[in-house]
Amino acid sequence: MTQAIKAVLWDMDGTLADSEALHLSTLVAVLTHHGIEAGDDLHASIFGKTGREVHAYCCERFGIDFDYGQWSMARARHYLSEAPKMQARSGALSVYHAVRAAGTRQAIVSNSSRMLLEAGLRALDLQDPQLISISVNDVRAGKPDPEPYQRAAWLLRVTPEETIVVEDSPTGARAAIAAGMRVLAWPERESAAGTFPEGARFVRSEHELAEALGVQLTPRVRER
Structure with a gap:
């Protein structure tokens, strides 16, 4: 029963x-800042993952070595600036x-x-x-x-x-x-x-x- x-x-x-588009835009902004162009499949690849998992995925996929603390702060600043429009x-x-x-x-x-x-x-x-x-x-x-x-x-x-x-x-x-x-x-x-x-x-x-x-x-x- x-x-x-x-x-x-x-x-x-x-x-x-x-808010999924906002989370994606924060990631794209950070990657673009570092001269990396994200592909159209990026959203599907990170969907449902934690911030730390997304960081690890991007480091491996794009062959980069971003400090996680700086990476997460950059994403958070972008997110917080846009969040009131959510x-x-x-x-x-x-x-x-x-x-x-x-x-x-x-x-x-x-x-x-x-x-x-x-x-x-x-x-x-x-x-x-x-x-x-x-x-x-x-x-x-x-x-x-x-x-x-x-x-x-x-x-x-x-x-x-x-x-x-x-x-x-x-x-x-x-x-x-x-x-x-x-x-x-x-x-x-x-x-x-x-x-x-x-x-x-x-x-x-x-x-x-x-x-x-x-x-x-x-x-x-x-x-x-």
């Missing part, structure tokens, strides 16, 4: 926030607020650093003293390791069986499944469906997502 949902765990980038993913906040109105506990679980995650929360007006959020700084290993989702569930005082995760990336979906949680996969592009792990349930709109979470969308719940 499937247990009732007591908590919804949200990925941030690409799921709640339409928009929510279409329909995402309608579902988020509907879940909140239903009284279900929620947390946000990101592979971004605490600084970048907080910038995104500010931009989407999601900062709340009671909100539990997990950044890559809060765990020993980021997604696809299950630790970020396990930590969120522990802080919310729920079991994995009582938890459902909303993810747009295969990396995050693997982390949630490894944590023993149900997963709603909501990729931006339907073509990505074949890359998700077995067991993820696909939704294709905010209406399907709301139905899967057992909440009702109302006209009063508006996007930022």
